Amino acid sequence: MQMIFALIVVHILRGVLAQDELSLAFPDGFSIGAGTSAYQIEGAWNVSDKAENVWDYLLHKCPSLSNNNDTGDIACDSYHKYKEDVQIAKNMGLHHYRFSISWSRVLPTGTPDIISKDGIQYYKNLIDELLKNGIEPFVTLHHFDDLQLLVNKTGGWANESMVEYFAEYSRVMFRELGPKVKFWSTFNEVNIFCKWFAYLNETTPDTAYRASYLCAHNVLKAHARAYHIYDEEFRSIQHGQIGLIISSAYYIPKTAGDTESTDIAFDFNTAWVMNPVYSKKGGYPEVMKQRIAENSRAEGLVSSRLPEFSDKWINYIQGTADYLGLNHYITTLVEPVKKSNGRWYDDAGVIFSNDPSWKLTAIGWGVVPESMSALLRKISKDYNNPPVYILENGASEIADFMDIDRIAYLYSYMKEVLMAKRDGCDVRAYTVWSFLDNYEWFNGYAQTFGLIHVDFKDPNRKRTPKLSSHWLKIILSEGKLLPYKENLLEDYGNELEKTIEALD
Ligand code: BGC
DSSP states (O other), X not given: OHHHHHHHHHHHHHHHHHTOOOOEEOOTTOEEEXXXXXXXXXXXXXXXXXXXBHHHHHHHHOGGGSGGGOOSSSTTOHHHHHHHHHHHHHHHTOSEEEEEXXXXXXXXXXXXXXXXXXXXXXXXXXXXXXXXXXXXXXEEEESSOOBHHHHHHHOSTTSTHXXXXXXXXXXXXXXXXXXXXXXXXXXXXXXXXXXXXXXXXXOSHXXXXXXXXXXXXXXXXXXXXXXXXXXXXXXXXXXXEEXXXXXXXXXXXXXXXXXXXXXXXXXXXXXXHHHHHHSSSOSSOHHHHHHHHHHHHHTTOSSOSSOOOXXXXXXXXXXXXXXXXXXXXXXXXXXXXXXXXXOTTTTTTEEEEOOTTSOBOTTSOBOOTHHHHHHHHHHHHHTTOOOEEEEEEOOOOOOSSOOHHHHHHHHHHHHHHHHXXXXXXXXXXXXXXXXXXXXXXXXXXXXXXXXXXXXXXXXXXXXXXXXXXHHHHHXXXXXXXXXXXXXXXXXXXXXXXXXXXXXX
């Protein structure tokens, strides 16, 4: 029965992949990998001297916030199974592996006063294991998982004192792990973190906006502090690169030609955190400053709720990146909307929707691959063609192993990346999100982005490669993006059979 199923799948694959005969070679040095983050995969939430992070605290206190009351307490148990994970990554031929460091695991008080030996050792072991297997570690310092203790002390990122806490933490990480890490990112998705995760309790629009603007303001300062620390104290010995990760949707006008709305959407969501670091002028986009000042005045506030950078900070932050880390998933239609007294979109004055003709992934995001190259071209044009590392792109698909839609998705998005590269965009890496099925924040384990299936009911968290991981392995070994190639079909079939046998 399963064999017949396998043959049907191979047949479908031939169809999906034969649609486009374009074959694009991966340029020299172009790095392809897969990504993870600490809270989403590590588990081991209370081993050794690890402190509680905000997710541990929140989900233990209010489990129902997460789908099915799921938590990351065990997650994929990668804390214990990292060697197996690295072997899977090696077997796939990944060039790089992206992971993040859990601040609460390495500095349980948040400060360098106590450095967890076990915590540091875990990351040293992981890095050594990756390097031993020829995989480049791409390390993120902060992926949504602050220390609860620091949040209790400061109130979180709206408080400027977080800047120095982060600076100290980053210095310890550069010192301890930097000799073997060539690729650092400070924060994952400042914009998403500050808008959606950092201040979940703020319910009135003014405080919610204010908190998210203040959060990004301080995160950008903290990023710049870490960059300068690396630059001044470590770069000449360690020779690595350091940058910031920004998530950007691609915006399409709902009414043809309404570029005013799409520009506003880009400014309020992407340029908000990109301009201070990556624009020539530094600081926030003018449109944002104007609109927020106007709205604040109209609401009777004495000053704009968007904080202002002093000239000193503008200069200190501007240019603090060796590359742009870009995460891209979402394409959205944009249209203007009237102010309606306290809705989240009021400052920007635009709203978003899906085009009904778009195919959607399981999480409800449109599959519009052309957006990837359009976004890369826009960034190249507007920001003087910075080196771009795509650090997340992928699809949630509710299919245990036969994830054909994921292959089609990855193929079409990677093709657009390579086309943008051919057109002169300086894009240097592509990272599939994600390596493993994992704890997908408030969606729990119900949304699955992984190339590798994880059985969350199994105490051993058994990993099984999905079909997409076989496809990735093939294109990596061929060195080019193959939609389909005659002599691969056999390998595909064999690999697939092996997967299925392993399931029996
Ligand atoms: C985050 C990941 C998350 C992914 C899919 C990104 O915003 O960095 O942690 O799993 O989106 O939702």
